[in-house]
Amino acid sequence: MDRRQQKTRAAIFAAFGGLLAEKNYSKITVQEIIDAANVGRTTFYAHFETKEDLLKALCEELFGHIVKSMEDCAHTHGLYSDRSAPESVFCHLLQHLQQNDKNVTGLLSGESSEIFMRFFRDSLNELIRSRIVSRDRKTNEEIPQDFLVNHISGSFVEMALWWIKGGMKQTPEELDRYFCAVIKPVL
Amino acid sequence: MDRRQQKTRAAIFAAFGGLLAEKNYSKITVQEIIDAANVGRTTFYAHFETKEDLLKALCEELFGHIVKSMEDCAHTHGLYSDRSAPESVFCHLLQHLQQNDKNVTGLLSGESSEIFMRFFRDSLNELIRSRIVSRDRKTNEEIPQDFLVNHISGSFVEMALWWIKGGMKQTPEELDRYFCAVIKPVL
DNA sequence: TAAAATAACGAACACTTTGTTCGCTATCGA
DNA sequence: TCGATAGCGAACAAAGTGTTCGTTATTTTA
Numbered sequence: 001m002d003r004r005q006q007k008t009r010a011a012i013f014a015a016f017g018g019l020l021a022e023k024n025y026s027k028i029t030v031q032e033i034i035d036a037a038n039v040g041r042t043t044f045y046a047h048f049e050t051k052e053d054l055l056k057a058l059c060e061e062l063f064g065h066i067v068k069s070m071e072d073c074a075h076t077h078g079l080y081s082d083r084s085a086p087e088s089v090f091c092h093l094l095q096h097l098q099q100n101d102k103n104v105t106g107l108l109s110g111e112s113s114e115i116f117m118r119f120f121r122d123s124l125n126e127l128i129r130s131r132i133v134s135r136d137r138k139t140n141e142e143i144p145q146d147f148l149v150n151h152i153s154g155s156f157v158e159m160a161l162w163w164i165k166g167g168m169k170q171t172p173e174e175l176d177r178y179f180c181a182v183i184k185p186v187l
Numbered sequence: 188m189d190r191r192q193q194k195t196r197a198a199i200f201a202a203f204g205g206l207l208a209e210k211n212y213s214k215i216t217v218q219e220i221i222d223a224a225n226v227g228r229t230t231f232y233a234h235f236e237t238k239e240d241l242l243k244a245l246c247e248e249l250f251g252h253i254v255k256s257m258e259d260c261a262h263t264h265g266l267y268s269d270r271s272a273p274e275s276v277f278c279h280l281l282q283h284l285q286q287n288d289k290n291v292t293g294l295l296s297g298e299s300s301e302i303f304m305r306f307f308r309d310s311l312n313e314l315i316r317s318r319i320v321s322r323d324r325k326t327n328e329e330i331p332q333d334f335l336v337n338h339i340s341g342s343f344v345e346m347a348l349w350w351i352k353g354g355m356k357q358t359p360e361e362l363d364r365y366f367c368a369v370i371k372p373v374l
Numbered sequence: 375t376a377a378a379a380t381a382a383c384g385a386a387c388a389c390t391t392t393g394t395t396c397g398c399t400a401t402c403g404a
Numbered sequence: 405t406c407g408a409t410a411g412c413g414a415a416c417a418a419a420g421t422g423t424t425c426g427t428t429a430t431t432t433t434a
Contacts, residue, residue: 040383
C-alpha cells in the first residue's frame with residue numbers, strides 16, 4: 001500500500017483513538033477527527049465513508065488479532081479445559097486487553113467502552129456456541145443452548161466492562177478464577 | 188400542571204416513542220420528533236433541553252413505576268426467596284416488561300433497547316447490592332461482593348436484551364427459571 | 375530518470391441540524 | 405374577566421456533513 005495512505009490512515013486512527021479515550025463516541029465530530037489528525041477533509045472521506053465506518057475499521061485494527069488468537073486458543077485448549085484456568089480463552093482475552101497494545105486501555109476506560117465490547121460479544125458468541133455444542137457434555141435439558149451461550153458471553157462482556165471501568169484492579173488470572181467460579185456450575 | 192403542558196409532553200413522548208420503535212436513537216433528529224408530535228420548535232425546547240434530556244424523561248415515565256414496584260417486591264420477598272421462583276424480583280420485572288405498558292415492547296424491540304436496559308441496570312445494581320449484603324448468607328470469600336453484584340445485574344440485563352431481541356418467545360416464568368438456575372449456584 | 379498514476383490538499387458548495395430569539399395568538403386558572 | 409402562561413411560526417447564526425474541483429506533492433512503473 002502507498003506510504004502516504006498508510007500515514008494518513010494511521011494519523012486518523014491515532015486521532016480518533018485519542019478522542020475516544022477522552023469523550024463519548026456520539027459526541028465526536030468528523031471535523032474534530034480531521035483537525036486532530038491534521039488531514040484534509042477530502043482525504044478523510046477518501047478513506048472512510050462515515051464515522052461509523054471508521055469505528056469498525058478501528059475495531060478490526062485493534063482487536064482483530066485478539067479475536068484471532070482467541071479462536072486459536074479455544075481450538076487448542078477448549079473453552080474451559082478440565083485443568084486449571086490460566087489457559088482458558090477468557091483469561092487469554094483478559095490478558096490481551098490488559099497488555100494495553102496500542103493504547104487499548106485508554107479507549108476502553110473512556111465512555112465508549114460499550115461500543116468496543118459489543119465487538120467482542122459477537123465474536124465470543126460464535127466461539128462459545130461452536131465450543132459448547134461440540135463439547136461432549138451432559139445436555140442440560142432444563143436450560144436451552146441459546147440461553148446458555150448468551151449467558152456466558154453476556155456475563156463475560158459485563159465483567160470486562162466492570163473490570164475496565166473500575167481501573168483493572170484485579171489480575172486477569174484472578175478475574176478468570178471468579179468467572180470460572182460463576183460459570184462452571186452451569187456449564 | 189397546565190393542561191396544555193400535559194398534552195404537549197404526552198405528544199412529544201408518543202412521537203419519540205414511535206420513532207424509537209422504528210429507528211435507532213442516534214439517527215432520530217429533534218426535527219423529526221417535532222414534526223411527529225406536531226408541536227412548535229420553540230415548544231419542544233421549552234420542555235426539554237436536548238434529545239438526551241428527553242430520553243431520560245421518557246425512561247422515568249415508562250420505567251419509573253416498574254423500578255418502584257421492583258423495590259417493593261424485593262423488600263417483601265427478598266431477591267430470591269427460598270420458595271419457588273414466581274415471586275422473585277426478576278420474574279416480576281420480566282412480567283412488567285412483557286405486559287407492554289405504554290408500548291414498552293415496541294421501544295425495546297427496536298435498535299435502541301440497549302439504552303433502556305442501561306437504565307434498569309443501575310437500579311438493579313443498587314437493589315441487588317443492598318439485598319445481597321443484608322442477606323444472612325455464608326460469605327463467599329473466593330469471590331468479591333462487587334464482582335457478584337455486577338455479575339447478577341449484568342447477566343440479567345444481557346438476558347433481557349436477548350429475550351427482547353429474540354421476540355420474547357419465552358414466558359417470564361420460564362426465563363426466570365433459567366436465570367435462577369444459572370444464578371442460584373453462585374448466590 | 376522521466377512520465378503516468380495516485381494521494382493529499384484547500385476552498386467552496388449545498389444541505390441538514392441545532393438551539394435561540396422575537397412578536398403574536400390561544401388557552402388556562404384565579 | 406383578565407392577567408399569566410403556553411404554544412406558535414418565522415427567522416437566525418452556528419456547526420456539521422458530504423461532495424466537487426483544480427492544484428500540488430509523492431510514489432510507482434516503464
